[in-house]
Amino acid sequence: MADGFSAGRIVHYRSYFGRELQLVAPARVVRHDDAGLLLWLDHAAPSWLAVLPGHGHPRDVPPDEWPAGGWPLVPVPLPLPQSTLILVPPDAGYAVWWLWRPDGPIRPDRFAGWYVNLERHALWDDGEHAGVDSLDQELDGLVDPDRRWHWKDEDSFAAKTGQPRYWSAADAVAIRAAGESARALAAAGAFPFDGTGRDFLPDPSWPQPSRPVPAGWRRPPALTEL
Numbered sequence: 646m647a648d649g650f651s652a653g654r655i656v657h658y659r660s661y662f663g664r665e666l667q668l669v670a671p672a673r674v675v676r677h678d679d680a681g682l683l684l685w686l687d688h689a690a691p692s693w694l695a696v697l698p699g700h701g702h703p704r705d706v707p708p709d710e711w712p713a714g715g716w717p718l719v720p721v722p723l724p725l726p727q728s729t730l731i732l733v734p735p736d737a738g739y740a741v742w743w744l745w746r747p748d749g750p751i752r753p754d755r756f757a758g759w760y761v762n763l764e765r766h767a768l769w770d771d772g773e774h775a776g777v778d779s780l781d782q783e784l785d786g787l788v789d790p791d792r793r794w795h796w797k798d799e800d801s802f803a804a805k806t807g808q809p810r811y812w813s814a815a816d817a818v819a820i821r822a823a824g825e826s827a828r829a830l831a832a833a834g835a836f837p838f839d840g841t842g843r844d845f846l847p848d849p850s851w852p853q854p855s856r857p858v859p860a861g862w863r864r865p866p867a868l869t870e871l
């Protein structure tokens with residue numbers, strides 16, 4: 646496809662929650678084609694993370710207690726239990742993360758299912774630096790290796806619906822519908838739940854990326870909602 650990110654490129658994965666930046670991590674492009682952008686995210690990659698008092702998550706802090714100007718980001722290792730593949734499909738209200746059991750190697754027999762992150766996303770490319778912006782929408786789907794679906798964080802999603810930092814009631818219907826569309830793909834065993842990527846092995850020659858430099862990722866959000 647034209648203008649896709651080239652394989653091997655390190656791009657900035659920026660995650661927003663409640664319209665505030667909460668994570669910047671370096672991710673490696675595996676491929677970028679009509680199916681979407683496929684990224685490899687090393688679980689210990691040096692990253693930037695919003696660290697809250699008590700090490701909580703922004704979801705648990707009322708927005709009127711959030712600092713003006715956003716959360717301060719601090720340099721830390723990515724707090725993920727395992728490395729992951731992330732598919733960012735074009736024109737979809739979700740991204741799909743491949744899960745493997747933590748505390749061990751990535752191997753096909755250690756595949757643990759998929760995480761469907763309901764989100765809005767957009768890609769950006771400033772030349773030397775490029776990335777993907779993801780606006781998290783709290784509701785998620787967990788898909789077992791045998792493709793059974795489980796909703797996650799439904800109560801928190803409902804509690805945030807209608808709040809100015811989050812989404813309207815109408816948006817909530819669309820967000821859940823995006824989840825239902827992913828659920829239908831999973832139930833049908835269709836891409837990306839068709840076995841693609843389950844045998845993925847990261848190239849052992851890939852060096853761990855270095856920490857993204859703020860001069861590269863401190864740029865306006867690519868999402869119009871932000």
Ligand SMILES: [Mg+2]
Pocket residue numbers: 762763781782783784785
């Ligand atoms: Mg989520």
